[in-house]
Amino acid sequence: MRNFPPEIVMEAVANGLLTGAVYGLVALGLTLVYGVLHIINFAHGALLTLAMYAAWVAWAAFGLDPYVAILPLVPIFFALGYGVQRLVIGPASRGEDSNILLVTLGLSIVLENAMLAIFRSDTLSVQVDYAMEVIEAGPMLLSFPRVVGFGVAFVVAAVLFVLLRMTDTGRAIRAVAKERTGAALVGIDVGHVYAVTFGIGTACLAVAACLLLPSFYVNPRVGNAFVLVAFTIVVLGGMGSVPGALLGGLVIGVVESLSGLYLGDSLGQLGIFVIFILVLLFKPTGLFGARA
């Protein structure tokens, strides 16, 4: 193993944390949907890709800065997620887990390949003048878009936390997550809560997409790179745990960054998958202890 000077390692850790926060945001949507609907949403990655294309179109066609595009895209993707759960996943799954697995897989195949048919496999990116800017933090140089991503991810997590704790909708969501029959008996519309939760999870993706775009690229398969990472985070943080998702995101960000540094780019992804398999095999309840 090569030896790197401490500044380089520190910078890798810092960059890992910055990327990790956005990973955490992607995982947040996934874990929320799992916690409430008890389903693993295989379409999560494809929906992220869709959101990234939406942000790219907003920039290319309307000249909208990706950070500004957050404002229109969040309600649009909330509505999209709501509709998808209400009209596709809900009716098609008929309450069976294996069906949900297959329906969300089908959805991801459709979305990914529809985007391939429309945008072809070219890699697209946005040109914004702050993309290359760096912020000096002591001896480290941190990329500006990543620092913004880090900050906004935490803001979104905080908003979500308040929403779940303080509002009636949040209480309803938590009630359904704990005991769906009981919640239905006291008059909560479970189908509506499911769809709202799915909508929130999809809205998280819209934010993540807008944060990623200035420093990243988009192609029809880009979501796949994130989805396994997001699954890893969700499993690591405990399925359904919101703080677990964020913490797990930071951990995975650092792991990826360090294994990229020591093993090179092509083998760097391996660290994540190995962690994923190990956690699934030996501690499927996650490190932060939510119930199985």
Next chain:
Amino acid sequence: MTARDVLPILLFGAVAALLPVFVTAGTLLNFAIFTLILCLAAQGWNILGGFGGQYSFGHAAFFGTGAYATAVLQVRYGVNPYVTFLAGIALASVVGWVIGFLSFRSGLRGSYFALVTLAFAEVFRVLSNAVPFTGGAAGLLIPLNQRAANFQFESRGWFYLLVLALVVVALLLTRALERSRLGAQLVAVRENEDAARAVGVDALRVKLSAITLSAAMTGAAGGLYAQYFLYLDSTIAYGTWISVEALLAPIIGGAGTVFGPVIGAVILHTLAEATRMMVGRIPGIDLVIYGVLLILVVRFPPRNLLPWLRGRR
């Protein structure tokens, strides 16, 4: 097994074997060979997923292992391709057993099992893309040497018959499994694992047998793919496309039935070809149709549509 169990399979084989007599067009035989290879991969998935109810999202791990073993051993060590093909099947079943042992021992079911198989396939993909032994990112080319002794045939018809024979063997094996004690136990585990255990079924052993056989069949498909197309890279061998193909065909044709994967694979690929003819070569359009079909089949299960295919019940 009775004559009624075996006859439809032999009949299918006999009718399908006539194809090269009537069809000499290369593209059509090409299409048929590719579809048959996928039938084999899908039958592998069907044994574990259809009969055993363990939905794998990572059958690429077995397909790729069969394919790479077949290719690497002959290219690097000059071993006879028929031997490397068998070695590929053996290695794929070992990989299947190990993945099964690790995940079933840890009690992974449902979505968790789907996720862990997906992750294993991805690990193999990243590894085979990175190490020079498998040709790395550039891929691996099997030198052209068209002799029957070399598992390469001058006419596509012979390769077609060979693949068809293997598909018939797989169908017979699946039928034998369905009628065996192991098959009954496997279905019991699918329907209710706890109840099956309670009546004395060794669920771990049953699931391990299923995944080993399943991996062997899908590995054989991988080996045939390598031998037919004579080229491999990490996204062909271990890519998600084959995991999806292997899963879609049985689900659409009827999971847990002997002919389901064959029907599914033929439907899917005929549809894909038909779309290509109608709208031209738009990338991804065939998979959009696959996805829509998958959602529709889950939404409206065609159980009442093809009852006679489910055998005597």
